[in-house]
Amino acid sequence: MPDVIEQQDLYVSSFRALERKFAARDPRWLSRIRQEAIRSFAELGFPTVRDEEWRFTNVAPLTNVMFQAAPDETDSWKGEGLERALAGDSPDIRLVFVNGHYSERFSVIRNRAVGFEAGSLAALLRQKDGALEAHLARYANFRIHPFVALNTAFWQDGAYLRFPKGLVLEKPVQVVYVSTADETPLISSPRTLIVAEREAQATVVESYLGLGPGVCFSNAVTEIVVGENAVLDHYKFQGENERSFHMATSQIYQDRNANYSSGSISLGGALVRNEVNAVLDAAGAECALHGLYLVRGRQHVDNQTTLEHAKPHGSSRELYHGILDDRATGVFNGRVIVRPGAQKTDALQKNRNLLLSPDAAIDTKPQLEIYNNDVRCTHGATIGQLDPEALFYLRSRGIGSEDARNMLVYAFAGDILERVRPAGVRAWIEAAFHARLAQGLSPKEVL
Amino acid sequence: MLTIKNLHASAAGREILRGIDLEIKAGEVHAIMGPNGSGKSTLAQVLAGRDLYTVTAGKVLYDGNDLLAMKPEERARAGIFLAFQYPVEIPGVSNLYFLRSAVNSIRKARGLEELDAFDFLQVSDGKMKLLGMDPSFRERPVNAGFSGGEKKRNEIFQMAMLEPRLAILDETDSGLDIDALKTVADGVNAMRSPDRAILVVTHYQRLLNYIVPDFVHVLANGRIVKSGRKELALELEEKGYVGLETTVAY
Numbered sequence: 001m002p003d004v005i006e007q008q009d010l011y012v013s014s015f016r017a018l019e020r021k022f023a024a025r026d027p028r029w030l031s032r033i034r035q036e037a038i039r040s041f042a043e044l045g046f047p048t049v050r051d052e053e054w055r056f057t058n059v060a061p062l063t064n065v066m067f068q069a070a071p072d073e074t075d076s077w078k079g080e081g082l083e084r085a086l087a088g089d090s091p092d093i094r095l096v097f098v099n100g101h102y103s104e105r106f107s108v109i110r111n112r113a114v115g116f117e118a119g120s121l122a123a124l125l126r127q128k129d130g131a132l133e134a135h136l137a138r139y140a141n142f143r144i145h146p147f148v149a150l151n152t153a154f155w156q157d158g159a160y161l162r163f164p165k166g167l168v169l170e171k172p173v174q175v176v177y178v179s180t181a182d183e184t185p186l187i188s189s190p191r192t193l194i195v196a197e198r199e200a201q202a203t204v205v206e207s208y209l210g211l212g213p214g215v216c217f218s219n220a221v222t223e224i225v226v227g228e229n230a231v232l233d234h235y236k237f238q239g240e241n242e243r244s245f246h247m248a249t250s251q252i253y254q255d256r257n258a259n260y261s262s263g264s265i266s267l268g269g270a271l272v273r274n275e276v277n278a279v280l281d282a283a284g285a286e287c288a289l290h291g292l293y294l295v296r297g298r299q300h301v302d303n304q305t306t307l308e309h310a311k312p313h314g315s316s317r318e319l320y321h322g323i324l325d326d327r328a329t330g331v332f333n334g335r336v337i338v339r340p341g342a343q344k345t346d347a348l349q350k351n352r353n354l355l356l357s358p359d360a361a362i363d364t365k366p367q368l369e370i371y372n373n374d375v376r377c378t379h380g381a382t383i384g385q386l387d388p389e390a391l392f393y394l395r396s397r398g399i400g401s402e403d404a405r406n407m408l409v410y411a412f413a414g415d416i417l418e419r420v421r422p423a424g425v426r427a428w429i430e431a432a433f434h435a436r437l438a439q440g441l442s443p444k445e446v447l
Numbered sequence: 448m449l450t451i452k453n454l455h456a457s458a459a460g461r462e463i464l465r466g467i468d469l470e471i472k473a474g475e476v477h478a479i480m481g482p483n484g485s486g487k488s489t490l491a492q493v494l495a496g497r498d499l500y501t502v503t504a505g506k507v508l509y510d511g512n513d514l515l516a517m518k519p520e521e522r523a524r525a526g527i528f529l530a531f532q533y534p535v536e537i538p539g540v541s542n543l544y545f546l547r548s549a550v551n552s553i554r555k556a557r558g559l560e561e562l563d564a565f566d567f568l569q570v571s572d573g574k575m576k577l578l579g580m581d582p583s584f585r586e587r588p589v590n591a592g593f594s595g596g597e598k599k600r601n602e603i604f605q606m607a608m609l610e611p612r613l614a615i616l617d618e619t620d621s622g623l624d625i626d627a628l629k630t631v632a633d634g635v636n637a638m639r640s641p642d643r644a645i646l647v648v649t650h651y652q653r654l655l656n657y658i659v660p661d662f663v664h665v666l667a668n669g670r671i672v673k674s675g676r677k678e679l680a681l682e683l684e685e686k687g688y689v690g691l692e693t694t695v696a697y
């Protein structure tokens with residue numbers, strides 16, 4: 001088993017092997033960024049539990065696996081299991097990536113309005129879209145974050161969405177990252193860039209699906225720019241299998257009166273970390289972060305959020321619900337920063353957890369850094385069990401113990417699920433959630 | 448239908464029921480009265496299968512079967528219904544979804560076809576009307592934010608939907624104004640039939656004017672200290688439980 005330093009060197013040397021290929025394809029500004037990113041990774045190395053931000057998440061299980069980057073086999077891929085895993089409604093835009101490569105065959109692009117860009121980032125780079133250079137890798141900070149650095153150095157492809165000024169899209173846009181790993185553990189570095197220009201309004205559903213039985217590692221970075229008065233609803237569905245790894249950072253930049261909301265649904269892999277960082281960098285921005293995680297067995301899921309209020313009159317609402325069974329573990333770290341100039345900030349944060357087993361555990365903490373007196377910030381975290389009285393009440397009406405339990409778990413999740421706005425997306429997420437529950441978290445027979 | 452023999456039960460290491468004997472036959476209505484803390488709710492909860500209480504001695508036969516060996520849901524499916532003294536609030540689960548699941552799991556156990564959403568609405572419409580409940584109650588989460596009286600009505604509504612053979616009503620009258628009390632009593636009386644039995648737990652003889660019992664028992668300190676016909680309730684109303692409690696020997 002290679003140690004961490006060796007692993008780190010392996011990543012750096014595999015970059016060296018690839019850099020020529022990248023350079024042949026990338027514009028110069030991008031090559032420079034990749035070089036900087038790999039240097040930064042070489043300096044930072046993988047995090048350890050001695051790093052404050054990684055105290056409760058040990059990445060050793062991930063660094064112990066020898067991953068390979070999958071070759072581009074999208075042409076021969078038959079799409080096994082894809083239809084079933086997708087949201088039901090027929091989208092106008094669906095971008096599908098298989099093991100990090102764009103699949104034209106399974107993607108859908110139709111009824112695209114003038115000025116609306118949607119497609120493969122790698123392909124659109126060749127069209128010299130000025131917005132790309134202006135935004136790509138400008139928000140997610142590869143200088144301080146090793147996994148962001150790795151993604152920035154290695155990414156092959158991902159989705160690019162630019163909603164032009166004033167465009168109002170009714171139908172959710174789907175971005176689908178599929179892993180088909182079988183015997184060989186596969187790594188992919190999906191890179192997503194979403195730019196909602198002034199007054200645009202759109203919904204994006206970003207999903208990570210495991211359609212193969214093997215181990216995959218999705219190391220994802222999503223950058224989102226929400227322009228003045230724009231409204232962006234963003235759902236992220238993490239659904240790789242329970243042997244897999246998922247490290248993801250969503251970095252959001254909000255302009256004046258921009259309205260961003262996210263729903264992060266995590267059904268867990270072996271080791272999952274979702275970071276959502278929003279910077280409210282102009283007056284009147286609104287941000288809502290919702291999350292739901294459901295883990296069992298020995299899964300570990302870590303949700304890290306940072307809400308940075310940099311300018312006045314911003315408001316943020318954050319609500320994360322977690323359900324943990326068996327020996328599963330979780331982390332919630334909700335950081336709220338209110339900069340000196342951000343008076344009249346209104347921030348609310350809540351994290352509620354339901355432990356279904358005495359061996360499950362969650363570390364939850366709010367982290368408030370408030371440098372302004374004229375603000376309203378409330379936060380709260382709870383950890384609880386299923387209410388035995390409620391369970392008994394349901395059972396006394398003839399409902400079986402497992403159904404009763406699922407009903408209560410589902411009700412707990414309902415606070416988050418009901419906030420998923422598009423009905424089709426909600427039904428799809430609810431079905432996935434139900435399916436996971438029905439597989440039996442770990443049914444305990446109680447008399 | 449129900450035979451309770453020398454039932455002892457305790458909670459948190461403390462004995463609450465200290466030897467209960469009771470026989471209830473199909474078609475009968477029994478009332479249990481008694482002072483606060485005498486163990487009335489404990490008895491009701493033990494019969495419904497609440498695992499908070501440990502039965503330390505005695506047995507309970509329901510239709511000749513060992514009731515205590517059955518899970519709460521099995522008891523419900525076999526026709527036992529408990530209207531809770533303190534109905535539990537379950538935010539996030541709609542009354543409709545909850546009750547349809549309950550009705551259908553019981554129907555399934557009885558070999559009946561499950562009710563689809565349409566049939567369920569039809570059947571429940573009629574029963575809600577009878578109980579003077581607004582249909583909007585169905586859409587609301589189970590008991591969440593209901594007033595005391597609304598919760599009690601909701602219990603009786605559930606009973607009407609589940610059509611039990613043995614209904615145990617724990618203080619269903621407390622907190623009801625006289626009109627609500629009459630409506631609830633009408634709902635209960637509508638259920639009376641030769642193959643059903645009802646066990647009413649109450650503090651007040653008032654309810655027994657509307658649900659007239661065949662037998663009245665006085666529970667004090669975990670034992671039935673006196674049993675009689677419906678006149679006993681009147682007597683208790685006049686004289687209170689004094690005397691009765693003190694006759695219990697330690």
Ligand SMILES: Nc1ncnc2c1ncn2[C@@H]1O[C@H](COP(=O)(O)OP(=O)(O)OP(=O)(O)O)[C@@H](O)[C@H]1O
Nearest residue numbers: 458459461463482483484485486487488489490499
């Ligand atoms: N779970 C429990 N743990 C410990 N003690 C309990 C528990 N449940 C009930 N008791 C105690 O047992 C006694 C009987 O309680 P119970 O609720 O059965 O009385 P009750 O006759 O229904 O009273 P009320 O008229 O107030 O409803 C009380 O002293 C009560 O405090």
Ligand SMILES: [Mg+2]
Nearest residue numbers: 487488532618
């Ligand atoms: Mg009581």
